[in-house]
Amino acid sequence: MKDILNVKNLSMKFDNKVIFKNVNFKLKEGSMTALLGPNGAGKTTLIRILMNLLDPTEGVFKFDKEIRLGYVPQFRNIDEDYPLSIKAFVGLNAPTIKTKRIKDHIKHELEETNLLEIQNTRMGKASGGQKQRAYLAQALLDNPNMIILDEATASLDPRAKEELMNLLKHLNEKHQMTVLFVTHDLPLAKKYMKEYLYLNHQTAEQGKMQDFKGDYE
Amino acid sequence: MFQFEFMRYAFLASTFIAITCGVVGIYVVSRNFSFLAHTLSEIGFAGAAFAVFMGIAPLWGMLLFTLLGSVSVGELTTRSDQKESSISAISALFIGLGVLFLAISGSNSRYATNILFGSIIGVDHTGVVQLVALSIIVLLLIFLVQRPLNFDSFDHIGAQAHGVKSGVVGVIFLVALAMSVSIGSQIVGSLLVFILLTLPASTAKYLGRTIGSMMIWSIVIALIGVWAGLYLGFLTNWPVTFFIAIIEVAIYLGTYFFNLFRNSFN
Numbered sequence: 001m002k003d004i005l006n007v008k009n010l011s012m013k014f015d016n017k018v019i020f021k022n023v024n025f026k027l028k029e030g031s032m033t034a035l036l037g038p039n040g041a042g043k044t045t046l047i048r049i050l051m052n053l054l055d056p057t058e059g060v061f062k063f064d065k066e067i068r069l070g071y072v073p074q075f076r077n078i079d080e081d082y083p084l085s086i087k088a089f090v091g092l093n094a095p096t097i098k099t100k101r102i103k104d105h106i107k108h109e110l111e112e113t114n115l116l117e118i119q120n121t122r123m124g125k126a127s128g129g130q131k132q133r134a135y136l137a138q139a140l141l142d143n144p145n146m147i148i149l150d151e152a153t154a155s156l157d158p159r160a161k162e163e164l165m166n167l168l169k170h171l172n173e174k175h176q177m178t179v180l181f182v183t184h185d186l187p188l189a190k191k192y193m194k195e196y197l198y199l200n201h202q203t204a205e206q207g208k209m210q211d212f213k214g215d216y217e
Numbered sequence: 218m219f220q221f222e223f224m225r226y227a228f229l230a231s232t233f234i235a236i237t238c239g240v241v242g243i244y245v246v247s248r249n250f251s252f253l254a255h256t257l258s259e260i261g262f263a264g265a266a267f268a269v270f271m272g273i274a275p276l277w278g279m280l281l282f283t284l285l286g287s288v289s290v291g292e293l294t295t296r297s298d299q300k301e302s303s304i305s306a307i308s309a310l311f312i313g314l315g316v317l318f319l320a321i322s323g324s325n326s327r328y329a330t331n332i333l334f335g336s337i338i339g340v341d342h343t344g345v346v347q348l349v350a351l352s353i354i355v356l357l358l359i360f361l362v363q364r365p366l367n368f369d370s371f372d373h374i375g376a377q378a379h380g381v382k383s384g385v386v387g388v389i390f391l392v393a394l395a396m397s398v399s400i401g402s403q404i405v406g407s408l409l410v411f412i413l414l415t416l417p418a419s420t421a422k423y424l425g426r427t428i429g430s431m432m433i434w435s436i437v438i439a440l441i442g443v444w445a446g447l448y449l450g451f452l453t454n455w456p457v458t459f460f461i462a463i464i465e466v467a468i469y470l471g472t473y474f475f476n477l478f479r480n481s482f483n
Contacts, residue, residue, distance in 0.1 A: 053378075072378075077372075083423075083425065083426060083431060085426040085427065088428065089371070092367055092371055092372050092375065135375070138375060142379070
């Protein structure tokens with residue numbers, strides 16, 4: 001499998017606070033990587049840099065030119081009164097005038113994320129797990145071949161966590177999608193993810209998930 | 218009542234204003250800009266007073282002030298943590314200016330009343346043409362940026378994650394909002410223009426589940442308000458603005474309580 005992301009000597013400072021420095025790693029096509037690390041280690045910062053939402057202080061990174069990225073951010077502003085249905089919410093990431101092709105595409109992603117039956121439920125009334133799957137479906141509309149999820153399971157109950165992880169496993173195995181999954185949940189990562197990228201003490205280390213010996217100190 | 222030319226003009230202008238405010242209102246509500254819409258109406262009052270002072274039509278003074286106010290308030294609120302306080306300060310400044318302009322222009326209180334409470338019955342042929350043209354410009358502006366505007370207004374974080382240019386979309390929307398405030402003020406007055414910009418859309422939130430259906434509900438509710446308001450105003454000689462206000466509030470409260478009632482049984 002070829003490398004699809006190459007990160008070289010990446011450093012990030014906010015004012016005078018060093019978040020990380022000289023971070024180097026590569027990700028392989030079709031890999032399923034857990035991005036682990038304690039709070040404040042810079043996991044979200046790293047993701048935002050990779051998504052071009054933030055400029056690094058130093059260093060470079062390069063995605064393979066065939067990579068199409070999908071990204072599910074950590075927080076959303078969906079309150080209880082949020083009016084749009086799950087289907088309409090997912091469709092925000094599509095042209096306003098929905099041709100048959102676009103409608104079919106949205107339907108396909110709703111099916112893929114097990115949301116077809118509840119597509120008319122308002123997002124504000126959907127459960128945490130349903131919302132996360134809707135965020136994922138919205139990102140999948142871009143036809144990505146790599147997806148980055150930031151703390152997607154953080155506020156979910158155990159059953160919803162398993163459901164989301166099985167969905168990611170399915171995307172990885174059936175659609176060869178590369179997955180980078182930011183999490184705190186070590187048991188969950190050990191169960192579903194194959195590789196890890198551990199961000200701590202301002203640096204990063206990489207390996208197979210079963211060999212992970214992070215101290216989380 | 219359509220045998221009277223002024224009623225025909227009033228209906229035509231109100232119809233376009235209601236459609237425009239109904240559409241723009243959807244974004245005012247979803248972007249949490251209700252307070253800004255309110256502030257802009259006060260800025261519009263100052264602009265109209267300024268126009269009276271300068272001896273030009275109030276509409277142009279309103280447009281000038283609301284456009285300047287909208288973009289600067291918008292900038293302030295995206296940069297500052299003190300959103301509410303900075304809007305309050307700006308709103309105080311503009312009401313003060315409005316009072317000053319009216320006083321030094323030496324115009325009578327009837328002018329002030331017209332600006333604050335609206336005077337759609339007095340709209341002439343030129344006025345109708347201006348209002349319709351401005352409404353169409355606002356609707357075109359919204360149409361041009363509808364995809365990023367929809368995404369950014371209903372899922373700001375998701376839109377940013379997809380590289381939507383939120384800043385540009387935001388400014389275009391603020392321009393459209395300023396224009397809507399100026400034209401909406403012509404019918405319900407600057408004091409109550411926020412009614413048309415927030416209540417129909419807030420009601421539509423309970424009724425629609427897509428942006429399209431919410432927009433249709435919002436337009437319909439705005440139209441019911443202005444049409445019925447004009448008709449009742451014609452019948453009773455009471456202020457049109459009063460009828461529009463109570464109709465919109467009644468529809469909003471009715472829907473709100475119906476929704477509460479329905480939820481308690483689910």
